[in-house]
Amino acid sequence: MTRNSRWPGFYKLSVEERRRMAAEALGIDIRELIAAVGDGGLTCERADKIIENVVGTFSMPFALALNVQINGQDFIAPMVVEEPSVVAAASNAAKMVREGGGFKAEADEPIMIAQVQLDDVVDSVRACTRLRQHAGELVALGNDAVPGLVQRGGGVRGIEPRDLGDGMVVLHLYVDCRDAMGANLVNTVAEAVADRVLELAGGRMGLRILSNLCDRRKVRVTCRVPAHALASDGQSGEEVRDGVVRASRFAERDPYRATTHNKGLMNGLDAVVIATGNDWRAVEAGAHAYAARSGSYSPLCVWRADKGDLVGVLEIPLSLGTVGGPSRVHAGAAMGLRVVDACSAIELAMVAASVGMASNLAALRALATEGIQRGHMALHARSVAIAAGAVGNDVERVAHRIHALGNVSVDAARRALSELSSSSHSAPPPSE
Ligand code: HMG
Numbered sequence: 001m002t003r004n005s006r007w008p009g010f011y012k013l014s015v016e017e018r019r020r021m022a023a024e025a026l027g028i029d030i031r032e033l034i035a036a037v038g039d040g041g042l043t044c045e046r047a048d049k050i051i052e053n054v055v056g057t058f059s060m061p062f063a064l065a066l067n068v069q070i071n072g073q074d075f076i077a078p079m080v081v082e083e084p085s086v087v088a089a090a091s092n093a094a095k096m097v098r099e100g101g102g103f104k105a106e107a108d109e110p111i112m113i114a115q116v117q118l119d120d121v122v123d124s125v126r127a128c129t130r131l132r133q134h135a136g137e138l139v140a141l142g143n144d145a146v147p148g149l150v151q152r153g154g155g156v157r158g159i160e161p162r163d164l165g166d167g168m169v170v171l172h173l174y175v176d177c178r179d180a181m182g183a184n185l186v187n188t189v190a191e192a193v194a195d196r197v198l199e200l201a202g203g204r205m206g207l208r209i210l211s212n213l214c215d216r217r218k219v220r221v222t223c224r225v226p227a228h229a230l231a232s233d234g235q236s237g238e239e240v241r242d243g244v245v246r247a248s249r250f251a252e253r254d255p256y257r258a259t260t261h262n263k264g265l266m267n268g269l270d271a272v273v274i275a276t277g278n279d280w281r282a283v284e285a286g287a288h289a290y291a292a293r294s295g296s297y298s299p300l301c302v303w304r305a306d307k308g309d310l311v312g313v314l315e316i317p318l319s320l321g322t323v324g325g326p327s328r329v330h331a332g333a334a335m336g337l338r339v340v341d342a343c344s345a346i347e348l349a350m351v352a353a354s355v356g357m358a359s360n361l362a363a364l365r366a367l368a369t370e371g372i373q374r375g376h377m378a379l380h381a382r383s384v385a386i387a388a389g390a391v392g393n394d395v396e397r398v399a400h401r402i403h404a405l406g407n408v409s410v411d412a413a414r415r416a417l418s419e420l421s422s423s424s425h426s427a428p429p430p431s432e
Contacts (some may be wrong), residue, residue, distance in 0.1 A: 003341070005066050005074040006098075011088065022064060026076065026339060033335065037062040041332020050329055062275060062332060063087045064339065065268070067094035069102030070221075070354050077355045078336035079271035084379035089362035090268040090355050096365075097358060099229040100309060104222045105350035111157060111216040112182040112319060114142075114173040114190035116197045117206030121169045127201035128161035131171055134200055135159050138193050142173055145192030146185050154178040156189060161201075168206075171197050174216060179345040181279060181321030186210035212285045214317045215293075219346075219353040225310040225361070232369045241310040243368025244361070248303035255297035261360065262291055262300050265314075268359030272352040276340060277326035277333025279319075286317045301360045314357045318349040377408045388413030394420060 007025070010018060023030035040059035048054040065077040065087055079087050097103055121127045131138070135158065142156035149155055154176040162170045173193065175186050190208035198205050227237030230244070251261035266284065273280045291300050301314035322345045326333045342348035366372045381399035388410050390398045394417060401416040402408050 003074045003076060005068050005076050005094075007066050010064075010066060011091075018064075022076075022339075026341075028335075028338060036331040036335035041335065042330050046329060050326070060274070062336070065090045065094065065272075065355055065358075067091050067098050068351065068354060068358070069094070069098050070105050070350055072102065075341070075351050075354075076339055077272050077351055078275035078339040079268070079355070080275040080332070080336070081267065081271035083267065084383055085376040086267045086271060086359065088379060089366070089375070090271075090358045093358040093360075093362035093365065094355070096225050096229040096361070097223045100224040100226050102223070103350075103354040103357065105219060105354060107219045107318075107346045107349055108217055110154075110177045110179070110182070110319075110345055111174050112177050112186045112214050113211040113216065114175055114186045114193075114208075115211050116171040116173070116190050116194050116208050118169045118171075118198060118201050118203040119167060119206050121167045121201055121203035123202075124163045124165075124167060124169050127169050127203070128163055130200045131159065131161040131169075131197065134196075138171075138173070138196065141193045141196055142175070142189040145188050146175075149175075149178065149180070149185050152178050154180075154185075167203065169201055169203065171201075172211075177319075177321070177345075179322045180324050181282070181319050181345070183210055183279070183282070183319075184324075212282045212319070213289045214286050214319045215290060217317055217319055217349075218290075218315055219318045219349045221312075221314040221350065221353045221357050223312045223354075223357060223361075224306070225312075227308055227310065230310060230365060232365070235369050238308075240365055240369055241305055244303050244310055244364045245305050247364045247368050248299065248301075251299040252302060258291065258297050258299045261364075262287070264363035265301055265356040265360040267356075267363075269316075269352050269356030272340070272348075272355050273320065275333070275336035276320070276322070276348060276352075277330055277336065278321060279325070282319055286319065290315075290317050301357055303361075303364065312357055312361060314353060314360075316353055316356070318353060320349045320352060321345050322348050378403050381408045381413075384408050384410055385413045385417070388417055390417050 023033050042057050044057055047057045060080045060082055063079045065079050068075045068077050138159050139156045143150050157174045157176050160172040173189055175189050177185055194208045227241045230240040231237040251258040270280045273283050291298055300316050303312050327337055366375055381403040385395045385398035398413050398416045402412045
């Protein structure tokens, strides 16, 4: 079904109205939507079967990022995140990117790496040669261990022995995981070939496990934003564009800044990863290892001015799945996948990366203009009001008051709340 992700003013609707509109636009029965994410998507009974020592469940907000267009196609991106302004920021920047034709994305085949480690190898050069000579046999052995994956068109694509010195040899097996994230498949392959690897290379068996540095499974996203789309109160689009480029150069020179730059990107990317039931620790570990590959921690996304426009370039390793994993047991994760409606794990990775790029752009634009606090604090004020004890309509009233005062703190919210309740006590009762 062709979708349009431009839903102007969606955020101004009530939760009920948003559910109705989303269900209709996504072609999902509203009762199914509510059953899946209305109450966290996971019963305690089910949770007790997923992990150990369970005493309850823990809900997070489930939201939709809008305006996302990738390679000419619209996507509604599910986001699970606890931080205010992240969803607004991603939708806001995706809207600007849209004005320049949307995100352009491409991805590698979904290749993961299995590692088989050998220690105390007497002649590591000979060991690597022997492993290379038996590549066909090792690939076949690996494939025999994952017949279902082979049937789906995936499987072991090749091997590469690596001599890490001091008698340590590591064999990499490249496994095409198709639409699975692949951790279990890859670990199965690693364990299945290990004995034969030991026979061929000698030494002592070490670890047999996947690598989360999935640098053969990268996504690349670019976007071109016309300067006028970046303009903000008091600053021209060209000034904002140049401010974003200066912010990017700062991150490119300084790992302290690059870390925060990448954190802003992961705000959006992780939220999609979590909403679709994927392993965000794996994604985080791979992303940051890749960001440090040159020896100096660097930004994953960089920004430049080109022919008057702002151009962004992102490259990130991303191991996401659309089958298996929590989507089978967590109703919220299954609904996240239905909402995004990606036709493959590759497409899901493109969506997550694009939302990450949008998050990065929104944060840099805010930082390069009014500062992060105005937009962020306006939305953060609601959480602060709740922390101060506000409920119902008082949440918005208190949030509005402390934001207008420029003091978004729990103390200010408590004062605002007590002023509101004393003025409502002293006010005459509403007429019948
Ligand atoms: P605004 O200019 O007031 O927004 O921005 P607007 O009213 O002009 O609306 C523009 C679009 O934004 C809307 O268009 C919505 O899509 C979206 P529409 O589709 O309706 O036609 N939008 C919203 N969506 C949901 N809820 C809302 C909402 N408001 C607008 N309430 C905004 C306001 C907060 C979006 C803007 O100030 C912004 O983008 N700020 C950046 C905030 C941000 O980046 N937050 C992330 C947390 S900060 C952080 O942790 C990372 C950091 O350290 C990273 C770094 O240092 O690089 C900063």
